[in-house]
Amino acid sequence: MIRLALEMLIGDRVKALGLMLGVAFTAFLVTFAAGYFAGFMTNGFALITENSAADVWVMDPAVMSVEATINVTDAALNRVRAVPGVARAWPMLLADVEARFPNGRFQTFQLVGLDDVTLAGLPDSASPDVAARLRTPDAVVVASGGTSGKLGTPAQLRDQWPYDGAHLNVPLRPLAAGDQVLVNGLRVRVAAQARVLERFPPRPLMYTGIANARRLLPPERQRPTFVLVRARDGVSSRQLAQRIERQTGLRARPRDAFKADTVRWYLVNSEDVGDMTAMLMLAMVVGFGVAGIMLYMFSYENLRQYAVFKAMGASGRQLVGMVLAQAGGVAVLATGIGLGLCSLAGSAVAASGHPFRMLWFAPVLGAGGVLLISLTAALISVRPLLKLSPGEVFAGR
Amino acid sequence: MAVVCQGLTKQYGHGSNTFQALRGLDLTVATGELVMLVGPSGCGKTTLVSILSAVIEPDAGECRVLGQDLIAMTPDEKTRFRRTHVGFVFQTFNLLPALSLAENVAVPLFIAGRHRRTALAAAEQLLDRVGLAGRADAKPGELSGGQQQRVAIARALVHGPSLVVCDEPTSNLDHRNGQEMMKLLRDTALAANRTVIVVTHDPRILGYADRVVHMDDGRIVTAPAPSSSERVGG
Ligand SMILES: Nc1ncnc2c1ncn2[C@@H]1O[C@H](COP(=O)(O)OP(=O)(O)OP(=O)(O)O)[C@@H](O)[C@H]1O
Ligand SMILES: [Mg+2]
Numbered sequence: 001m002i003r004l005a006l007e008m009l010i011g012d013r014v015k016a017l018g019l020m021l022g023v024a025f026t027a028f029l030v031t032f033a034a035g036y037f038a039g040f041m042t043n044g045f046a047l048i049t050e051n052s053a054a055d056v057w058v059m060d061p062a063v064m065s066v067e068a069t070i071n072v073t074d075a076a077l078n079r080v081r082a083v084p085g086v087a088r089a090w091p092m093l094l095a096d097v098e099a100r101f102p103n104g105r106f107q108t109f110q111l112v113g114l115d116d117v118t119l120a121g122l123p124d125s126a127s128p129d130v131a132a133r134l135r136t137p138d139a140v141v142v143a144s145g146g147t148s149g150k151l152g153t154p155a156q157l158r159d160q161w162p163y164d165g166a167h168l169n170v171p172l173r174p175l176a177a178g179d180q181v182l183v184n185g186l187r188v189r190v191a192a193q194a195r196v197l198e199r200f201p202p203r204p205l206m207y208t209g210i211a212n213a214r215r216l217l218p219p220e221r222q223r224p225t226f227v228l229v230r231a232r233d234g235v236s237s238r239q240l241a242q243r244i245e246r247q248t249g250l251r252a253r254p255r256d257a258f259k260a261d262t263v264r265w266y267l268v269n270s271e272d273v274g275d276m277t278a279m280l281m282l283a284m285v286v287g288f289g290v291a292g293i294m295l296y297m298f299s300y301e302n303l304r305q306y307a308v309f310k311a312m313g314a315s316g317r318q319l320v321g322m323v324l325a326q327a328g329g330v331a332v333l334a335t336g337i338g339l340g341l342c343s344l345a346g347s348a349v350a351a352s353g354h355p356f357r358m359l360w361f362a363p364v365l366g367a368g369g370v371l372l373i374s375l376t377a378a379l380i381s382v383r384p385l386l387k388l389s390p391g392e393v394f395a396g397r
Numbered sequence: 398m399a400v401v402c403q404g405l406t407k408q409y410g411h412g413s414n415t416f417q418a419l420r421g422l423d424l425t426v427a428t429g430e431l432v433m434l435v436g437p438s439g440c441g442k443t444t445l446v447s448i449l450s451a452v453i454e455p456d457a458g459e460c461r462v463l464g465q466d467l468i469a470m471t472p473d474e475k476t477r478f479r480r481t482h483v484g485f486v487f488q489t490f491n492l493l494p495a496l497s498l499a500e501n502v503a504v505p506l507f508i509a510g511r512h513r514r515t516a517l518a519a520a521e522q523l524l525d526r527v528g529l530a531g532r533a534d535a536k537p538g539e540l541s542g543g544q545q546q547r548v549a550i551a552r553a554l555v556h557g558p559s560l561v562v563c564d565e566p567t568s569n570l571d572h573r574n575g576q577e578m579m580k581l582l583r584d585t586a587l588a589a590n591r592t593v594i595v596v597t598h599d600p601r602i603l604g605y606a607d608r609v610v611h612m613d614d615g616r617i618v619t620a621p622a623p624s625s626s627e628r629v630g631g
Contacts, residue, residue: 001507004496011495011536308491311452313480314508315473389453 001314005322006329008305015298020334022294023370026287027338028345031358031366033280035346038362039355040276043146043200044266045259047112050197051092051121054228055237058089058244058252065265066258069094071223072250079248080227085235086244090115091224093213099206100182103154104166109206110145110199111183113213113224120228122207123194133177133191137212140183142175143194146202146355151175151193183216198355201272288369292377295330299323299381306385307392320382327378328371335367342366398461399560399592400426400449405458406615407444418444419455420615428559431583431593433603436612442596443564445612449594450483450562451475463559480508484553484586486563490545492537498524498548499533505556523551526585543574547581554586561586563595567602579605 009016042049047066048057058080060070071093080089093113100106114121119131123143133139144151152172154160159167175181179190188208196205214222229252231240237254244252253261266273306319343358350356407419418441426432434442447453448460451467460467463482470478484505492501499520500507506516521533527547537545546566553561563582567575579595579602586593595606603609611618 003513004493004500004504004507007500008493008495304491305493308487308493309504309508311479311485312505312508313476313478313483315476318508 001318001322002325005325008302008322009326009329015301016330019294019298019330020337023291023330023334023374024337024341026291026373027335027366027370028341029287029338030284030369031339031342031362032345032356033283034362034365035342035356035358036349036354037276037280038359039350039357040200040273041263041266042357042359043198043202043355045262046197046199047094047121048255048259048262050123051228052255053120053230054255055231056229056241056244056252056254057258058227058229058248058250059225061249061251063251065262065269067262067265068269069225071221071225072227074223076248076250077224077227080229080244080250080252083240083244083247085232085240086229087232088230089227090118090120091210092121092226092228093210093217093222094225095213095217095221097183097206097216099188101153102160102180103162103168103170103172105152105168107150107204109142109183109204111213111216112205112207113210114207115228116209116211119209123196127192130192130194134207134209136189136191137215138186138188139191139208139212140188141192141194141207142190143196143205143207144202145196145205146198146200146353147204150204153179153181184218186216188212188216198353200266200355284369288373291370292373295327295374295377296381298330299326299378300384302326303385303388304392307388310385310388316386319385320379323378323382323385324375327374331371331374335370338370339363339366398425399428399430400424400460400462400594402449402460403458405445405448405455405460407441407448407453407455418615419448421458422612422616424610424617426592426594428592429587429589431587431595431605431607433606433609434594434596434612435598435600435603435609436618438598440612441615442612446562446564446594446596450485450560451478480505481556482559484556484558484561486546486549486553486561486566486582488565488568490537490542490549490569492545492548492552494537497534497536498529498540501537501548502551502555504552509556520551520555523555524548527551527581541574543570543578546570546574546578550578550582550586559591561591561593563593565596565598567597567599572601575599575602 045066058076060072063069077089077091080086092115095111097109097111098106099109112121119134122131122134122141130141134141142151151174153175154167155171155173159170175190175193177190177192180187181190199205210224229240229244231237241252241254244250267277309319346356346358402422402424405419405422409416409418422445434445436442448455449462451462451470465478499517502520502523503516506519524530524533527550529544529547537548540548567578570578582593583605
């Protein structure tokens with residue numbers, strides 16, 4: 001009977017194809033939307049990803065994400081180091097700074113102050129040579145952080161540090177090693193432009209040692225934002241975080257929990273993300289609605305054929321099995337097509353620099369959602385079928 | 398006796414919008430008999446054969462078919478009764494367009510849970526008997542109306558039912574095809590242990606009946622006893 005159901009499905013080629021495309025489109029839409037969302041969120045906690053050496057992040061108790069921060073006291077570092085189970089602890093400082101380019105243009109950067117000793121968290125693509133250069137007092141590594149055209153410095157010498165006012169509309173080239181910019185009126189030297197994980201929201205980044213960062217910042221900004229902790233071997237991040245919280249009164253989060261915190265913070269606090277989520281929801285509701293209605297109509301139009309089966313003595317269970325087989329067949333095939341398209345489109349989109357990440361939950365959402373909606377629609381369309389009087393097939397009524 | 402019914406009543410609709418389709422109908426059909434039901438439109442013919450084939454229930458009355466009490470059956474028992482004992486031929490053929498002829502004919506066997514291969518083999522045999530040898534893989538859409546109704550007859554017989562119910566089987570066929578269809582029905586369907594009930598409007602095929610039962614307004618108006626009937630046709 002299952003086989004008959006599938007043959008009936010395939011036999012009605014036009015309808016089956018339309019149905020398949022509709023459901024595949026939904027699977028694609030939902031997965032793609034979820035992948036895009038995952039991409040944004042992954043970019044949102046890029047700083048945490050970048051500092052993979054840190055098992056636990058310690059912060060002011062009011063800080064809920066890596067995006068909105070306030071600094072801790074200088075003493076926090078030593079207090080964290082005193083907690084048993086901490087193998088290593090080092091500071092990180094975040095601040096927003098205005099940088100002025102040689103032609104007078106200015107640009108906001110996120111300044112990332114790294115531990116002077118290890119420079120842990122310096123982007124991987126920065127070579128050891130760059131690390132060495134970064135140890136000189138006024139050196140920084142810059143990165144676009146997902147922006148484009150924001151790191152332009154004047155290409156020609158006559159537009160640099162002019163005496164006749166700003167030269168704003170002049171040819172630009174990307175910042176490179178050896179260039180100079182002013183941060184809070186102080187000169188910094190670009191050691192390199194690095195490629196780093198894109199940020200959400202995108203922003204230009206400036207990495208430097210924490211001592212240099214302190215030199216550039218006003219006094220109240222000079223304290224560390226995070227204390228990053230490496231756990232001793234055999235100590236779980238979760239337990240260590242709890243111990244740090246108990247002993248220091250600071251907030252301490254294992255790396256993955258802090259990522260989750262950050263995503264949650266975006267969902268609750270960011271209007272941009274709120275709008276995005278609403279759009280995604282809309283896409284899903286529309287997609288699921290369309291798929292559900294199409295499947296329902298397919299079953300409904302076959303009602304008469306099922307009535308024939310019913311008159312000839314097919315049991316309710318057989319009929320439900322047939323409808324579910326049809327819905328399931330469509331859903332599985334269509335999900336395959338949809339996900340296939342999605343990973344193609346996704347890699348194309350990701351290659352062109354968009355924040356698309358096929359995290360595990362994107363295909364699960366797409367596939368699971370489509371399967372669920374298909375079977376639900378099928379079950380709803382089975383109801384009239386079970387109530388259907390087999391008498392309906394007599395005499396063409 | 399294949400069918401023994403007494404005092405059948407059936408009402409459709411509810412409230413003020415009701416229609417009395419059967420009004421105390423008595424009917425007896427002998428085993429191995431081909432009975433035709435005739436009567437004006439709306440007199441309750443379809444309603445009657447639906448009850449006899451355990452598709453719908455009467456409101457009141459007694460009804461024994463093939464020795465079983467239909468009134469006492471649960472819905473599941475009725476489903477099983479239809480599956481094993483009843484063959485159906487509908488006015489609009491009701492073949493499944495996506496399936497091959499052999500699969501269409503084998504549907505009752507599939508429903509009964511028979512193996513695909515044996516079911517299809519049995520179906521092909523019946524296709525041979527209704528004159529469609531070698532067309533097992535064709536689709537219903539490739540056939541004429543007369544040929545489709547032959548497939549429907551094969552489907553109604555494939556599981557060896559004891560009762561075959563046909564509701565206006567010839568009304569979508571022209572005269573010649575109608576005659577051939579009835580001839581086929583008499584030749585292949587009728588057997589010593591199989592009873593055939595045909596609802597029809599078509600006076601030209603009445604000659605194929607063992608007995609013609611006239612209905613009007615929810616009742617039988619003339620129904621000579623099975624013994625006094627005169628065999629005609631086939
Ligand atoms: N499901 C139903 N709901 C309401 N009324 C019905 C229903 N089925 C049949 N009827 C009515 O019951 C009456 C008898 O119907 P039935 O189909 O048994 O007549 P019939 O003799 O087969 O007619 P025809 O020759 O036109 O097929 C008709 O008036 C019909 O309108
Ligand atoms: Mg009728």
